[in-house]
Amino acid sequence: MSKVKTLFICQQCGTQAIKWGGRCSGCGAWNTLVEELVGPSANPATMAGAAATPQLLADVSLEDAPRRKTGVEEFDRVLGGGIVPGSVTLVGGEPGIGKSTLLLSVAGSLAAAGLQVLYVxxxxxxxxxxxxxxxLGLSSSPVQLLAQTQLETILEALGQVKPQIVVMDSVQVIETGALSSPPGSIGQVRACAHALVRLVKESHAALFLIGHVTKEGTLAGPKALEHLVDTVLYFEGEPTSGFRVLRSTKNRFGATHELGVFHMTAEGLVEVANPSELFLSGRAEPVPGCMVTVSLEGSRPLVAEVQALTSSCGMGLPRRRTAGVDFNRLSMLLAVLERRVGLHLLSQQDVFVSSLGGARLLEPGADLGISLAIASSLKERPTRRGDVAVGEVGLTGEVRAVSNLSQRLHEARRIGFTRAFIGPLRGGEPQVEGMEVVTVSHVRDAVERAI
Ligand SMILES: Nc1ncnc2c1ncn2[C@@H]1O[C@H](COP(=O)(O)OP(=O)(O)OP(=O)(O)O)[C@@H](O)[C@H]1O
Ligand SMILES: [Mg+2]
Ligand SMILES: [Zn+2]
Structure with a gap:
């Protein structure tokens, strides 16, 4: 094979070198040299097939094929309603989280529906x-399998099979003979991904690239590819719990921050259609320090419990720990509770706050629930069973209404909650049958009424 010319290029300043080195001779940065193909064929256009003459926006035809449902509903939801032909999706996740399982299920489902699917x-x-x-119960599925890491061979197989759906598991192990860098290096990952993307864009196939991410996100791959792909999905979960969450962080064809929830079982991933129940303790007797809130994940309301524990820290430095709750937000809420409500938290109490079941309560709508959980723990009085709180808390202690309130309260009602504390809403409070809605304009009122 005739070697294409390659150079090592500093990703920071653009200095070129013939050999790899730890340090760039141009700018002095460490580990910034990445091997890249150079020459006329080196720059694969991501917009392959695009014409050189511009077209009037109004004349651009939209006769592209419609989205394809995968049959795995939670997956379709995260994609924004199904697979867009010609699209490239990166599925990232930590090792062992279930990426291969998820994509093989999706591949099996699509093949069963009659699509030509290649799983590499x-x-x-x-x-x-x-x-x-x-x-996974797919042993007789008509999915085409290829065990291969050589890019050139994979491209050849793609030419033969002409699949409509391609899964590459994973993008970090493919290598092209054109580069001397090892597989998994940024240069290899990028060059191989470029080549695959170009081919599938030409053939209007949909490509799924699986990529490993470590906790630090340091591994070459996913981060370096995000700009190249249309959609980025992350598959996450607590290793110890069977629950897995799929989220989109980028989607050129739909809303981001959509959420799909799965349960990992021996038979593979089972879709969880009602994830709200996952994030509640379901205990019969109320205990101090707990409050339920409804946060929004994409367009999906999630009912989740917040637990807080306050304990006197004596003379020591007060400790704060959070899980599923933003640390800086907690600091702010503690200051508000101290200064605006008069609860002595800042210098006298250790405060621990966590969400149940690994839910992520990172949007401001969770503020009121978090504040009430903390106040409830401090006062050692439980909140009432059936109560939820949804509202943003400002620095003066004022409570503000948040978006999609009606949708959130309906979800809470659906799973059995009967009273909601919310911030004042212009145009009146939402009507939810069976739900008493209590408007509180200050977090002090909320504490007085709920605890
Ligand atoms: N027999 C089994 N019964 C139940 N669960 C299993 C079984 N075998 C595997 N699993 C689950 O599947 C997970 C591995 O899934 P999978 O191989 O799809 O993950 P992955 O993200 O592709 O991992 P890798 O990084 O190794 O490619 C395991 O962590 C385990 O939870
Ligand atoms: Mg795998
Ligand atoms: Zn440099």
Whole structure:
């Protein structure tokens, strides 16, 4: 094979070098040299097939094929309603979280619907993939399998099979003979991804690239590819719990921050259609320090419990710990509770706040629930069973209404909550049958009424 010319290019200043080095001779930065193909064929256009003459926006035809439902509803939801032909999706996640399982299920479902699906496994043998397929009940699925890591061979197979759906598991193991860098290096990952993307854009196939991310997000790959792909999904979960959450952080074809919830079982991933119940303790007797809130994940309301524990810290430095709740937000809420409500938290109490079941309560709508959970713990009095609180808390202690309130309260009502504390709403409070809605304009009122 004739070697295409490659150079090592500093990602910071653009200095070129013939050999790899730890330090750039141009700017002095460390580990910034990445091997890249140079020359006329080196710059694959992501917009392959685009004409050189501009067209009037009004004349651009939209006769592209419609979205394809995968049959895995939670997956379709996160994609924004199904797969867009010709789109490229990056599915990132920590090792062992279930990426291969998820994509093989989706591949099986699409193949069963009659689509031509190619699953390229670079990490596992055909036998291993078959074993997984058996576990998922897909052993006789018409998915085409290829165990291969050489980019050139994969491209050849793509030309032969002409699949409508391609899964590359994973993008970090493919390598092209054109580069001397090892697989997994940024240069390799980027060059291979570029080549695959170009091919599928030409053939209007949909491509799924699986990528490993570590906790620090340091591994070459996913981060370096995000700009190149249309959609970025992250598959996450607590390793110890069976629950897995799929979210989109970028989507050129739909809303981001949509959420899909799955349960990992021996038979594979089971969709969880009612995730709200996951994030509630379901205990019969109310205990101090707990409050329920409804946060919004994409367009989806999630009912989740916040738990707070305050304990006197004596002379020591007060400690704060959070899980599923923003640390800086907690500091702000503690200051508001101290200064505007008169609760002595700042210098006298250790405060621990966490969300139940790994829910992420990072939007301001959770403020009121968090504040009430803390106040409830401090006062050692439980909140009433059936209560939820949804509202943003400002620095003066004022409570503000948040978006999609009606939708959130309906979700809370649906799973059995009967009273909601909310911020004042222009145009009156939302009417939800069976739900008493209490408007509170200051967090002090909320504490007085709820605890
Ligand atoms: N027999 C089994 N019963 C139940 N769960 C299983 C079984 N085998 C595997 N699993 C689950 O599947 C997970 C691995 O899934 P999968 O291989 O799809 O993950 P991955 O993200 O592709 O991992 P990798 O980073 O190794 O490619 C395991 O962590 C485990 O939770
Ligand atoms: Mg895998
Ligand atoms: Zn440099």
């Amino acid at each position: 496994s670079g990490e596992e043998s055909l036998r291993q993939t078959k074993l997984r397929a058996m576990r």
